[in-house]
Amino acid sequence: MKAARLYAFKKPLVVEEVPEPKLLxxxxxxxxxxxxxxxxxDLSYMDGLLPDVRGRTAKFPYIMGHESSGYVHKVGGGVTGLKEGDAVLVYGAVxxxxxxxxxxxxxxxxxxxxxxxxxxxxxxxGFAEYMYVPSYRYLLKVKGDPTDLxxxxxxxxxxxxxVKKVRSHLNPGTFSIIFGIGGLGFYALQYMKLFGVSSIIAVDINDAKLAMAKKWGADYTFKFDDSALPGKISSITGKNGVNAIVDFVGINSTANLAMKVLSNDGIYVNIGLGGGSVTIPLIYLIHSESIVTGNMWGTYNELREVYNLAESGRVKSMVDRRKLGEINDAIADLRNGKLMGRAVITP
Ligand SMILES: [Zn+2]
Ligand SMILES: [Zn+2]
Known part of the structure; x- marks a missing residue:
């Protein structure tokens, strides 16, 4: 089968013929x-910046791709509820x-x-024609063509x-911020519109992404490289500040800005792998009773909920399909911030 494999950190992937995976x-x-x-x-992994969760060394050559969909091709003897040809999403956390x-x-x-x-x-x-999934329990059966899902x-x-974590903060008269309107921020914007009535402030460094955020319902859009940004945000929110902040960037400057504008009783959730840090005076937490937390992926049941939202048309995906043979171009576009929504590699 055809697959894109990583042979060393900081090198392009090699698209080549490899043996098909076996049912193990x-x-x-x-x-x-x-x-x-x-x-x-994937970029962090390719650059050698993603420490293995169990401290192991990376395996080379290796086929990445942790966001996959497809069709059941072969099942082991213990598999129930799935048959060849079923369309599925792969839940990736084992x-x-x-x-x-x-x-x-x-x-x-x-x-x-x-x-x-x-x-x-x-x-x-999933950057290959076939992949092995260790149990049918990590597959979610879906309807129709699963590619763009x-x-x-x-x-x-x-x-x-x-966004579920900040849901109870999205009340009338409140403000929320999304840092980074990329692949994840685009979904966050839709969930915020579905779950609450907070006025949404979208922040990004890319004008095209801000225009897209505006089109999809952000109430305010601001460019991040603007030193006047804290003042602009405060002029909208007034003294109360911002009630809910989701940070898909996670660098020093987004976290520091968040701490500056977060309201009393506010919540800040970091999802971004930018590697930033922030100093929070503990006395501030006493006065504000604010919550500073993070988010690690989601559960299988939450994937079921997300699929339900997508299937019923309440949440849309913005997909830029790219061929497996052109995966290195797609990687370059992701690095350079040129992608709108998500690139989906198709074999
Ligand atoms: Zn990911
Ligand atoms: Zn466990």
Missing amino acids: SEDGVIVRVSGAGLCHT GCGMCEFCKRGEENRCSEDPITIGLSPEYEG APLTDAGLTAYRA
Whole structure:
């Protein structure tokens, strides 16, 4: 089969013929990939900046792709509820199955740290014609062509869980900020519109993305490279500040700005892998009772909810389909901020 493989950090992927994956367990499924979303985390992985959750060294050559959809191709003897040809989404967080988090359905937060299909050495991902999924329990059956649904499994899911955390703060007269209107921020904007009536402030460095945010319902849009930004935000929100902030960038400057404008009782959720940090005077937390937290992907059940929103037409995906043979061009476009929505690699 054709696959894109990483041979070394900081090198382009090599698109080549490789052996098809084998069914390695009774519960396992081989999926014929129809789409695999390209994520910023893939860039971090390629650059050697994503530490393995269990401290292992990376495996080379390796097929990435942790945001996949496709059709059931082969099933092991222990698989129930799925048959060849079924359209599926691949839920990528494989937990230990036994810890408190896994037992309550949060494999994304497994206390052993979840193995990620397409980012961990155990299981290769969707930048290929076929992929092995260790259990049918990581597949969600869907209707119709699953190709453009691939981003729901990470971009759509992660943004969903993050916005659910701020949901009770999106009341009439409140303000919220989304930092970064990329693959995830685009979904976050839609969830915020669905779940609340807060006035939404979209912040990005890219004018085209801000224009898109405006079109999709952001009440205010601001360019990030603007030193007057804190003042502009305060002039909208008044003394109360911003009640809910979701940060898909996660650098020093977004976090510091967030702390400057966050309201009393406000909530800041970081999702961005920008590697920033922020100093928070503890006395501030006493006075403000604000919440500063993060978000790690989402659960299988949350993926089911996200799919429900997409299937019923209440949430849209913005997909830029790219051929597997052109994956390095898509990676360059993602690096340069040229993609609108999500690039989905098709074999
Ligand atoms: Zn991702
Ligand atoms: Zn676990």
